[in-house]
Amino acid sequence: MAETVTLSGKTVPGLLASLDPLLREWLPRQRWFAGKGRPVTGFSLVAATELLPAESRLGLYHLLVRARQGPGPGDCYQLLIGVREALPPRLAPALIGHVAQGPLTGRTVFDALYDARPAEVLLEALRTEARVGVLRCERDPGQEIRPGLVPRRLTGEQSNSSVVFGDTFILKLLRRVVPGVNPDLELPLALAREGCPRVPPPTAWLRADLGESHGGDGQDEDGSYVLGVLQPYLQGAADGWELALRELAKGEDFTAEARALGRATAEVHGALARALPTATLGHGQTGHMVEGMTERLDAAAQAVPALRPYAPALRTAFTALADLAAEGRTWTAQRVHGDLHLGQCLRTSSGEWTLIDFEGEPARPLAERRMPQPTVRDVAGMLRSFDYAAHSADPPDPGWAHACRAAYCSGYAEAAGADPRADPVLLRAYETDKAVYEVVYEARHRPDWLPVPLSAIHRLAAPDLP
Numbered sequence: 001m002a003e004t005v006t007l008s009g010k011t012v013p014g015l016l017a018s019l020d021p022l023l024r025e026w027l028p029r030q031r032w033f034a035g036k037g038r039p040v041t042g043f044s045l046v047a048a049t050e051l052l053p054a055e056s057r058l059g060l061y062h063l064l065v066r067a068r069q070g071p072g073p074g075d076c077y078q079l080l081i082g083v084r085e086a087l088p089p090r091l092a093p094a095l096i097g098h099v100a101q102g103p104l105t106g107r108t109v110f111d112a113l114y115d116a117r118p119a120e121v122l123l124e125a126l127r128t129e130a131r132v133g134v135l136r137c138e139r140d141p142g143q144e145i146r147p148g149l150v151p152r153r154l155t156g157e158q159s160n161s162s163v164v165f166g167d168t169f170i171l172k173l174l175r176r177v178v179p180g181v182n183p184d185l186e187l188p189l190a191l192a193r194e195g196c197p198r199v200p201p202p203t204a205w206l207r208a209d210l211g212e213s214h215g216g217d218g219q220d221e222d223g224s225y226v227l228g229v230l231q232p233y234l235q236g237a238a239d240g241w242e243l244a245l246r247e248l249a250k251g252e253d254f255t256a257e258a259r260a261l262g263r264a265t266a267e268v269h270g271a272l273a274r275a276l277p278t279a280t281l282g283h284g285q286t287g288h289m290v291e292g293m294t295e296r297l298d299a300a301a302q303a304v305p306a307l308r309p310y311a312p313a314l315r316t317a318f319t320a321l322a323d324l325a326a327e328g329r330t331w332t333a334q335r336v337h338g339d340l341h342l343g344q345c346l347r348t349s350s351g352e353w354t355l356i357d358f359e360g361e362p363a364r365p366l367a368e369r370r371m372p373q374p375t376v377r378d379v380a381g382m383l384r385s386f387d388y389a390a391h392s393a394d395p396p397d398p399g400w401a402h403a404c405r406a407a408y409c410s411g412y413a414e415a416a417g418a419d420p421r422a423d424p425v426l427l428r429a430y431e432t433d434k435a436v437y438e439v440v441y442e443a444r445h446r447p448d449w450l451p452v453p454l455s456a457i458h459r460l461a462a463p464d465l466p
Helices: 012-031 090-096 115-126 183-193 240-250 256-274 283-303 306-328 376-392 396-415 424-445 451-460
Strands: 003-005 042-052 059-068 075-084 097-098 106-113 135-139 151-154 162-166 169-172 203-214 222-231 279-281 331-333 343-347 351-357
Touching: 012 075, 012 097, 012 169, 042 115, 042 203, 042 222, 075 115, 075 169, 075 222, 090 097, 090 106, 090 162, 097 135, 115 135, 115 151, 115 169, 115 203, 115 222, 162 203, 183 222, 222 306, 222 376, 240 256, 240 343, 240 376, 256 343, 256 351, 256 396, 279 283, 283 306, 306 424, 306 451, 376 396, 376 451, 424 451
Parallel strands: none
Antiparallel strands: 003 042, 042 059, 059 075, 075 106, 097 106, 135 203, 151 162, 162 169, 169 222, 203 222, 279 331, 343 351
């Protein structure tokens, strides 16, 4: 690898300025860009590292760029910018643009993850535990990374980007990054220490150590950013969502898989409880949690008129929980997956279920994603996922969802020793909170899907529920 130089807005003032007009057009079009619907008003350079010299046939920059959209500092994004004289046809979808000013004038810049050579550079850096500018590559010494694995970029992702190397490893690169301990690395590492086989153990990881550097706009940018995680690739594994939809379309029973998935979820929860501290939620903590749920419901009812007739009945799901806490009831909280659904589960070729993507809901603050919570939060997410799958069928099959929900909870109870349905007030509160979130999401992004969470809202508001 060529000698690497750490750049900043101050020492190379023309770099970001030369990319600015191109990034303003390109960045909002990316599926992983979080600020959809709001124009980018400016950029600041958090850090830039030259991995391959820009004046060579193929240049490569690693950038951490903060995109401003109105008041506030804006979101920080990880970009891998390739530089060529011209793009070959195979890289046409990766085009960012042609630079008209600054140090890269006359060159063409593109999303480097579409190109094999930059991906190979990343893997070699991880393999050799390279320290390049602000970038730090670390790895598990007990896992071998063979050189020369052929990379291929995966498509169809939402909030991140992934590259598979030789069907041996998968590198997940986070796009919107925040400083601090990222649960997508923290939790799999903790589970690996516990010997939990339900989650692929991290092989290597990439982070940026900014120390007390400054962003290009003079704003302090310090701390460590987790940028990517390399894990074993489960070749031949089936995505839980796609598998469920296939079985639904064929009219096949899915309850055995749902039961096994419940057992796997409980095993992961058990390992997390052993590996990391737990907490007890008393009256005060539960009251704070209920306040958040109620505020989200009120905001959702304001945003989505179809939700308003149900709001009073839904609110009782939260007040019932607060009432139990006032009577002295407590609950155990621990680290959980945080965004569990069928798409976050893989069934391996041997028939075992594994859980992936422990990042949590990316839109929520990192500190919130790392807070201990009742395990029923994950259970509620999976129950909602069965509903979504059933309503994706033509015609919808609510009986399929009901059977899968019951089987999942039974499987969970087999491994955990406690059935989530045995605490109906807590389960209803979390499932209601999740369905309210879904209503807002679908109303904003996929109006045709709005009937799916609204059908759950109708059920959860029924007076015969606790």
